Amino acid sequence: MNNLINKLYRNHALIYKGLLFVCTTFLIVYLFPKSGKFRYNFERGKPWQSENLYAPFDFAIKKSEEEIDSEKKNITENASLFFNVDNTIRTKVNNLYPNAFTKAFSETVPKPLLDTLFSAGKEIISDLYTFGVLSESYNFSGDRAVTLLDERVEKQNTLFVNLVGQNEITEIIDKILIKYDLSQYKTTFVSLFFDLIEPNLTFDKSFTDKVLQEELDKIAYARGSIERETLIVSKGEVVEGDKFQILKSLQSEYESQIWTKSNYYWVLFAYTLLVALALLMLLLFLRKYRTKVFENNTKVTFIFFNIFLMVFITTLVVNYNSKYIYVVPICILPLVFKAFFDARLGLFSHVITVLLLGSIVPNSYEYMFLQITAGIVTILTVSELYKRANLFISVGQITLIYIVAYFAFFVIHEGSVETIKWETFVWFILCGLATLFVQPLIYAYEKLFGLVSDVSLLELSDTNSKLLKELSNKAPGTFHHSLNVANLAEASANEIGANAMLVRVGALYHDIGKMKNPTYFTENQSTGINPHDELSSKESARIIIDHVIDGIEIARKNKLPDRVIDFIRTHHGTSVVYYFYMKEKEDFDEVESSDFSYPGPRPFSKETAILMMCDSIEAASKSLKEPTSTKIDAFVENIINKQIEDGQFLNANITFKEIQSIKKVLKHKLANIYHLRIEYPE
Incomplete structure (x- = not known):
């Protein structure tokens, strides 16, 4: 029994995801329309593309809505x-x-x-x-x-x-x-x-x-009937007039019969399979390509919740009046996911959601084409969401794509623009305006799910914030160092396409642990007195190493997001406090390197790897005497190559090519800091 409990406990995260997967599947299936699907697609005025169609059973020819409305009038x-x-x-x-x-x-x-x-x-x-x-x-x-x-x-x-x-x-x-x-x-x-x-x-x-x-109530909703095995339409025959109405009658009769007969449970089972398959693809995508997201149950819940929410809202609109279907701002989904995760996850989730909605909405092909296209445009155009102008421009582009695509579909279906429904364009404009609601929605999600977006990062980057002001007062040298590292890291991130805002914020807060013992760090020693002179190498190393732990405690106390705390934890990786380690080796033959090593973990993303490089380069650059371009190049190469040799970047998804690009940026920035001219060959 204990073994079973222990096994369940060890796999509780997977069990939770399984329950979430099952619950979301059944909730979405419950929202699906209670009818089957007619296997043929047809449009008024277009040729019948399938084989000759014979009546599968006796059915009545239903009057068109126009005929019924005329009788009622x-x-x-x-x-x-x-x-x-x-x-x-x-x-x-x-x-x-x-x-x-x-x-x-x-x-x-x-x-x-x-x-x-x-x-x-x-x-x-x-x-x-x-x-x-x-x-x-x-x-x-x-x-x-x-x-x-x-x-x-x-x-x-x-x-x-x-x-x-x-x-x-x-x-x-x-x-x-x-x-x-x-x-x-x-x-x-x-x-x-x-x-x-x-x-x-x-x-x-x-x-x-x-x-x-x-x-x-005496109005008859049918006019005549079709007997079983009667030829309804031949292949290539244009669907119009009575043919169209007979096909609509067959479609209606077929769907109602399928859902009301004994095979109800088979249809329900089939819907469940389709929804489960779509959601399973999403989970497999997360597990293979977004491991950190997959391992975080809160983030997985957040993704499934948003997909269900879009299906729920769309179902409500379709049940009320399907002509308002394009008012639902589906493009909020990729916007939200891009703000909290990345563009690839945002687009993949958007496509999965649109495929699910294809079973709910009328004209499913047209709807899915428009929404997937709009989602792609959303991912391609929306960058730096914290800039309000960017959001307005992107929403305008999304609305334009909706209008152009709908216009093209209408002309293809009708062959002219004379009967175009201009009110549909108003729905697209309203959809665009509703998409602007993404800003307050992101703020609400941050509070509900504890997530961090670029908008929050922008707020955290304000140097007038309480924590950064405290850092500038208690440890002014560390504060200045953090600003320099932030500038170097931001430029490096922009060079390789990493999240510049995230790495800047991480750089600003990475050394807040030094506020606890500021005078034990050289950048804050303005009096010329070094407190380490009175301590042993081990004690000094322990104080230096503890600034990481102290920084994590201060960050949690001030409710900094985990994404920012990751920079505090990883900016030294598992490296050794080299100065005190070598000093200890001078006094003792056998020295445990673990006593002088940071607890880690090593950087596990491009952003945290960038911070480690920039932090080391900026701190060590203060020791450069009479710098030249050659010295700076060798200096940058030596420090970063040593980090690579120590295996500090093994867990980070950063390539050698990107590291070379970062080296180039750092060399250029240091040359500017020291006001060096380019050395031209003689």
């Missing part, structure tokens, strides 16, 4: 409107009319005229309530059919134009009075009916909507 525009009638209102108005009429007209009016006026008023009431008076204004077409309901029972059918609105009462009064030649009494009648007439029609919206929905 026709039903909606011609659907009957339902109004409730209050019959008591008309009776009430007729009962109140005689008294109101008597009050409105004086007794001096001759009786024959009075009878005519009374009859005109009765006719006005009759005309107003023939169909009814509306309670409010409605913006319906006059030829819309109207059904009048009395207690929800159909009473009468008419057109909306026959219903009287509030603003039409005066017109009816005027019309009747003209008929009776009584226009001079218009003001009196208007005043009379202003208080008398009450609306008796109210629009029954809920019932109208219910009836409309019932009519819409």
